Amino acid sequence: MDSLRAAWLIEIHPVLRLSRPSLSSQYPLPAENAKISPKASLSYPSDEADGQFILSPNLTLPPAFGSAYVGETFACSLCANNELPEDETSRVVTSVRILAEMQTPSQVVPLDLTPGGEEAHTDGLGKGQSFQKIVRFDLKEEGNHILAVSVSYTETLMAENLHAASGRVRTFRKLYQFIAQPCLSVRTKASELPPSEVDNKSLGPYGKTRLLRFALEAQLENVGDGAVLVEQTILNPKPPFKSRSLNWDFQRPDSVKLQPSTLNPRDVLQVAFLVEQEPGQQDGLEALQKDMKRDGRATLGQLSIEWRSAMGDKGFLTTGNLLTRKR
Template identity: 55%
Template sequence: MTRLSRPALSQRFPLPLPPKSSTAYINPNAALDLKPGETDDEFIFNPVLTLPPAFGSAYVGESFSCTLCANNELPGDAERHVSSVRIEAEMQTPSGTSPLELRQSEEESPSLQLKSGESIQKIVQFDLREEGSHTLAVNLSYSETTMSKDLSASSGRVRTFRKLYQFVARPCLSVRTKVSSVPNANTEDGQKFLIEVQLENLADGTIILKAVAFNTKPAFKSTSLNWDLARPDVQHSSCPSVAPRDVLQIAFLVEQRIDGPSKEVTKDGRTTLGQLSIQWRSSMGDTGFLSTGWLTTKRK
């Protein structure tokens, strides 16, 4: 049997605790993802680790992560024994199929028996890079041995089964860009351009922009005109949050280097400036990354 789960951060309230002398007492700090006394003001929800009742949404730019769990649910006095459990997984995307590397917390022997009530857990991670339907295909194989009354193996066979988990990857951010030349700036100091960007949150929840940068070609340099304008070398705690369907305007000033290399010009006379990179974090703690194509000037 396999189960698919994704841990999430959501708001919960503590239950009444039994006395510390009781065997049922559990320190409430064990449920927190931070040490006692530490806080993270950028998290919208209370940092308590729980499991969501449903799978949720998946967005392009984020990493799909889940735990695959194979459980031996035979009773303890069963005559059948399970061993050589093997889990394989692959992700089917609109453009093709990719085998997945399964990570485990500790080394496991393939010949080790899986006793009644025990389980094997594997971690799957996959970077979502395209929109559309995705299918996580999981193959599980194991050896089933029937034991006789004198505890000797009387028969055995290999069993396999396959389970499919489908979800749709949707865009999290809509990015619109505009490149314009700065008037009266085409002097001997080099050309200057203004990059205007409009970001719209298409997700179901609020996201927090961690970093937005414009990576230029060697012939240019960029200056952020956003919240990090005063101290671009410092990580700011006041990163903007964008609610669902809200729009945020950002901008960059791109200047040509005086003693830099020559500009890259396309066949139709466009000058290649650079590309925009965006990093964000959702209200559930998932991190995302998006990079645009190369931005160019208008055709001459």
């Protein structure tokens, strides 16, 4: 066996539950194995492991493990374990480093690992010990994602007098693939309302200014495989507009504790907002007038939605700019 594989095994197990995990059980090495410590094969080596129990308390991610949801945070721990045999004295492992990147459909993103800093175990990683990092990545795109993990370390050969004889840097790389798919589908519709009129003295003693008004409706459909709890739906209006909720929480006193909406798969939640042009608001007014003159459409703002999965994972989605219909 190549000394690289004999010396190292990197395992990944989830820190936060994915929406649709497809996890593989992790089997430790047999206790009677004399070449490699059974403890080193675990993603989290422990002195309290039960040698009679055939399954590890942790689960690992296979190279392709299914789907996760856009808007949620992918999170897992990366564990590099020293699997040199207990009686091995001719080699020492030092300068361990883990690097990771996420390959999305549009870009490759280097990932920050925690705890941060250059914790490279320059003094060496003992037999059966684990060097661990945690990775988190906010899923913002649909499509295929690949988590690429690279591990580098220095393998030092020891002479009989326990002094370093030679050393070389070794590296290996592992890839983990999954698909990010939408959890909530959002459909919107904007309807123009009769404009309101306010006094404008700059146009004379009886001058009036007509202010645009729209009703924005949105349907939120759970297109995932499990129930979700929609905690909050907010419209962030674009100036010169302001918005007001027309939903079940409208004009409730602050002291009332409102219950979030639970959506089972294929359930639909409908929300609505009143969008009005603010009187006297100059910010964004020129851009609105140009848009209305050019194609008769106005940009109302963006919809922000927060939810939690059945396991408590938090999800967040912000739509693009919502436009009105052409006149």
